[in-house]
Amino acid sequence: MAALSALLVMPNIPGTDVHFLVPYAIEAPGPTFNTLGTVEGKEVVEIEGAPTDATNGKLNMTTVAVSSGITLTQAIAEGLWSSNTMVPIEQIFPQNVTPEEQREVNSADFAASEASATAAAMHYLDRPLAVEVAQVVPDGPAAEKLEQGDVIVAVDGQKISSPKQVKEAVSAHKPGQDLEVKVKRKGKETALKITLGTHPKDDAAFLGILMAQVPADGMKVTYNLKDIGGPSAGLIFSLAVVDKLDPADITGGAFVAGTGTIDEDGKVGPIGGIRHKIEASKNAGAEVFLAPKGNCADIDAKTSEGIEVAAVGSLEEAVDALSAHQRGEAMPTCG
Known part of the structure; x- marks a missing residue:
């Protein structure tokens, strides 16, 4: 199973009775963040030491919101009436690991994904x-x-x-x-x-x-999102860097969302919570969702209804998919 990533771990739900808590957590669609936009007055992806081009459209990274401290009554209600997912609590907080320690791990994974995103973008743009x-x-x-x-x-x-x-x-x-x-x-x-x-x-x-x-040329890339953990923002971060440095218009003015880990060579890997991330993207108004090929088994027709889902295995494939979308051509899908 792909590791859960880009998590927003929520505090215990108010009003819970600790005597009736169940060993599960709730996964739900989390907020999305436009990596071409700003947060708290700063660019989400800030580039210094190199000229940048104006960007159009949106490139939204997606998250899964996780709530713990679930009562038996809440668990039953989630199962009957909600599209959210109940997962064993050890998938979020492994045994012998405290919530604080797991948050530190998630934060470290997020920082590593930022570094990989920058390297992948530099490789794609053939920069030293x-x-x-x-x-x-x-x-x-x-x-x-x-x-x-x-x-x-x-x-x-x-x-x-x-x-x-x-x-x-x-x-x-x-x-x-x-x-x-x-x-x-x-x-x-x-x-x-x-x-x-x-x-x-x-x-x-x-x-x-x-x-x-x-x-290697003195350029510095800073990612200004806080309080988010996990490695799954890598692909979208890398696309944002490419869009800002490449004269080509990556999005073509479209509202694009997506997810996926990325390594320094630009390979895109699968993540957890893909269905919730697609749902969050639809709720935000995205037209296109970039999904890792490794998550295709988790994406059915109902999940992709109302949004175009492109399956990609690398940064280059993601750029090519968006170029095809701009031309009105079919993008690679999980089918």
Whole structure:
């Protein structure tokens, strides 16, 4: 089952009696957010350091609203009269994980999806990328050597352009061996020698950093949505970046909504709560919904009634689908 994502976890429903709570949560259509618009006076997707083009239409990311603290009476009512979904509470809050810890995980997933969305857009637009240190593991081999924000220029004399290259360089060493890492910090390049540690899971060489691909030309992309978790905004975020940087009009003035994870190479992955996200999009007035191909089994004729649903497997396919829609041609569907 696809992981639940882009969740808005709601507080316990007022008036519930803790003595009659059931171990379920309610999933329902959540709000949608236009990534080409503004929130609290800021652009949802803000680009600095590069010229941007005017955009038309809407590109709405979608969410699933989740409520916990459900009584038996409410659960029965949901089953009889609501199109919302009852799911076991452990799907939202896994066992031995507190709600606060799960919110932290969802927030981390959302941040990771933002980084992947930027990288995927840069790949699509053929713009240069650099590898940045996103986090240094406390007490790890790189602690007190590398810093968050360092740009990794080279490893053992080999130029670096992707996190994969760094991982391959580390894996070619044994724990206890030295790795030379050249970084750019505050505009100055510095070569550092780091003694690799042992990975706690597989005894392989361990550097102790998390990395992200970022624009290499000084451009900065900031995503200004808050209080939302999970990785499923990736596709729509990436499309918004492309629409702002590419002279082509991605939406053609249409109201487009969608969902889907995205990796740095632009591959779109399935998510949870697809039916609720399509319903939310219809309620908001969207004409087109971009759905991951991996969710096709969850989308039936009734779900897609009243909105055109395009099935896509990559960022490029999503752009092509919207181009076809502008021309009045058929978009790829789950059928």
